[in-house]
Amino acid sequence: MWRLGRVAASSLRRSRRFSTAIPGPCIIHKRGADILHDPWFNKDTGFPYTERDRLGLRGLLPPRVISFEQQYDRFMESYRSLEKNTKGAADSVVSLAKWRILNRLHDRNETLYYRVLIDNIKDFAPIIYTPTVGLVCQNYSGLFRRPRGMYFSAKDKGEMMSMIYNWPAQQVDMIVLTDGSRILGLGDLGVQGIGIPIGKLDMYVAAAGFNPQRVLPVMLDVGTNNQKLLEDPLYLGLRQPRLEGEEYLSIVDEFMEAAFTRWPKAIVQFEDFQMKWAFETLQRYRKKFCMFNDDVQGTAGVALAGLLGTVRAQGRPLSDFAKQKIVVVGAGSAGLGVLKMAVQAVARMSGKSEVAATKNFFLIDKDGLITKERKNIDPAAAPFAKDLNDTEGLREGASLTEIVKKIKPHVLLGLSGVGGIFHEEVLKAMRESDSTKPAIFAMSNPTMNAECTAADAFKHAGENIVFASGSPFANVDLENGKVGHVNQANNMYLFPGIGLGTLLSGAHFITDGMLQAAAERLASYMKDEEVQNGILFPSIDSIRNITAEVGAAVLRAAVAEDLAEGHGDVGARELKHMSEKDTVEYVTRNMWFPVYSPLVHEK
Numbered sequence: 001m002w003r004l005g006r007v008a009a010s011s012l013r014r015s016r017r018f019s020t021a022i023p024g025p026c027i028i029h030k031r032g033a034d035i036l037h038d039p040w041f042n043k044d045t046g047f048p049y050t051e052r053d054r055l056g057l058r059g060l061l062p063p064r065v066i067s068f069e070q071q072y073d074r075f076m077e078s079y080r081s082l083e084k085n086t087k088g089a090a091d092s093v094v095s096l097a098k099w100r101i102l103n104r105l106h107d108r109n110e111t112l113y114y115r116v117l118i119d120n121i122k123d124f125a126p127i128i129y130t131p132t133v134g135l136v137c138q139n140y141s142g143l144f145r146r147p148r149g150m151y152f153s154a155k156d157k158g159e160m161m162s163m164i165y166n167w168p169a170q171q172v173d174m175i176v177l178t179d180g181s182r183i184l185g186l187g188d189l190g191v192q193g194i195g196i197p198i199g200k201l202d203m204y205v206a207a208a209g210f211n212p213q214r215v216l217p218v219m220l221d222v223g224t225n226n227q228k229l230l231e232d233p234l235y236l237g238l239r240q241p242r243l244e245g246e247e248y249l250s251i252v253d254e255f256m257e258a259a260f261t262r263w264p265k266a267i268v269q270f271e272d273f274q275m276k277w278a279f280e281t282l283q284r285y286r287k288k289f290c291m292f293n294d295d296v297q298g299t300a301g302v303a304l305a306g307l308l309g310t311v312r313a314q315g316r317p318l319s320d321f322a323k324q325k326i327v328v329v330g331a332g333s334a335g336l337g338v339l340k341m342a343v344q345a346v347a348r349m350s351g352k353s354e355v356a357a358t359k360n361f362f363l364i365d366k367d368g369l370i371t372k373e374r375k376n377i378d379p380a381a382a383p384f385a386k387d388l389n390d391t392e393g394l395r396e397g398a399s400l401t402e403i404v405k406k407i408k409p410h411v412l413l414g415l416s417g418v419g420g421i422f423h424e425e426v427l428k429a430m431r432e433s434d435s436t437k438p439a440i441f442a443m444s445n446p447t448m449n450a451e452c453t454a455a456d457a458f459k460h461a462g463e464n465i466v467f468a469s470g471s472p473f474a475n476v477d478l479e480n481g482k483v484g485h486v487n488q489a490n491n492m493y494l495f496p497g498i499g500l501g502t503l504l505s506g507a508h509f510i511t512d513g514m515l516q517a518a519a520e521r522l523a524s525y526m527k528d529e530e531v532q533n534g535i536l537f538p539s540i541d542s543i544r545n546i547t548a549e550v551g552a553a554v555l556r557a558a559v560a561e562d563l564a565e566g567h568g569d570v571g572a573r574e575l576k577h578m579s580e581k582d583t584v585e586y587v588t589r590n591m592w593f594p595v596y597s598p599l600v601h602e603k
């Protein structure tokens, strides 16, 4: 059913009056069929007669004018009948059918698309984002109908500075960039990874109110090492092995120079780069450009918020965080990002050195427990390698089961990309945890790569656990009148706010302080009562509200660090004088909201 609730109605008024994203009623220079084929301006049967007359649309549409509300209802009706008609079909078939119907709307009418997405975010996020986006990437070459975003390949070397001007929008605020080398837990998907920047930017629009005309998904195609794709005649990317070393970096360098030359105020989010390049590019660019790595830094903030939540869930003061024993499974870009931020938090809270603060963390990769005995240890993992004196007798390479049995951790956190790795024996061992409310975070995506299912976690580890997963699971019926609450610990709770807060601050860099502020705001978002019931993260239904709070925290951190230069008409001085409440309101007012804008001036 169509609904324009109080929040939506007030957002609508706000967006008309204040949005920096849309500069009032726009006058379009296109005419006739060109307008109908431009998803940004297209209103389908919703063009009023004045616009049909003055824009050369008469005769190109059936005569009846259908209101936005009716169009909305009509779409939702077809979506619901698709759900009914595909009942009983394989999950992947149903999910792809849902993705297709949404994607067709996206290609045709962006205003309606984003409105249904915002209003139904809980139902649609699993389609446009994880888990279905993973399936879409895997099947991209077959699903491809129309391009979306920009593609820069190794063959474009030397051309990028001119290519960037092929993008039709004058202004771009947010770019999500991938090289497709580690798409969710699905590995190297080459050019097919473009689905991830598209899905992330849909979340930017839905959750943070970025103007969809000002966002840009980008694929850097430097080849793929996925043999199956290289042999697939329908594969749409470069059929060559991935570039390495300086050759690789020179492509990323060229793109970054081109993007920031054309749009000096843009923000670039690096997404789903394999670990070596995730860390290397973060170090290379973070002091030069306004950028961050979502998998390293966004994930870290969300995980830290969840970890602090587990301390509150036990009814303990936050300072007890330093005493929690935490096993991190997966020493990749995400796992190491989480460890770094969590260790810094322990050091801050306890006054210990960062080295001393690593004591209660145990890191595992595909070869088991990482200790100082590890041969050829990755330099990024080295600071977290355990001294054998601190492992209670566990050896180098000890298995996950051995570690959980011996250490009795408070938290088991998976970012390994390996589905089912928290098997029955591991989960049962968590019953002996030293915590009154052990936490199990199976954060890998998509669903089939989650370290365990929610049902298995509650079944084997007990009803008393706190559970979170990267992709959504339904709450678990514990068959005694109780419900096992499932949290979604996904960086989607932070990256939209990091992006929006940074944009509105006008900061040229994204600092640790800004990221820490984002994590802390998310951590404090839930009330004690909710947290004690195992609810660590808010429902995705309130994502705009969360993003406003996170965005405001990021903006204020930028102001506090003297990095804020302002945005649009609002300068650094005004930002500085805003109270916390004013800042949240300011961020909220700047969220774009989808309504049909007049395309001609009223006479």
Ligand SMILES: NC(=O)C1=CN([C@@H]2O[C@H](COP(=O)(O)OP(=O)(O)OC[C@H]3O[C@@H](n4cnc5c(N)ncnc54)[C@H](O)[C@@H]3O)[C@@H](O)[C@H]2O)C=CC1
Pocket (backbone or CB within 6 Å): 182, 183, 184, 185, 186, 274, 275, 294, 295, 299, 302, 329, 330, 331, 332, 333, 334, 335, 364, 365, 366, 367, 368, 414, 415, 416, 417, 418, 421, 443, 444, 445, 446, 449, 469, 470, 471, 489, 490, 491, 492
């Ligand atoms: N929930 C969220 O917000 C996020 C989830 N992720 C998920 O985290 C996963 C990993 O991402 P990255 O760290 O970027 O990948 P990565 O490839 O950099 O790291 C994977 C790590 O897992 C380890 N591993 C592999 N098999 C293992 C096994 N059997 N036992 C223990 N460790 C094993 C590897 O040795 C490596 O250290 C992916 O599935 C991704 O979807 C990533 C970012 C955000």
Ligand SMILES: CC(=O)C(=O)O
Pocket (backbone or CB within 6 Å): 130, 183, 184, 185, 272, 294, 295, 444, 445, 470, 490, 491, 492
């Ligand atoms: C959520 C996300 O960024 C990932 O799984 O890579």
Ligand SMILES: [Mg+2]
Pocket (backbone or CB within 6 Å): 184, 271, 272, 294, 295
């Ligand atoms: Mg990612």
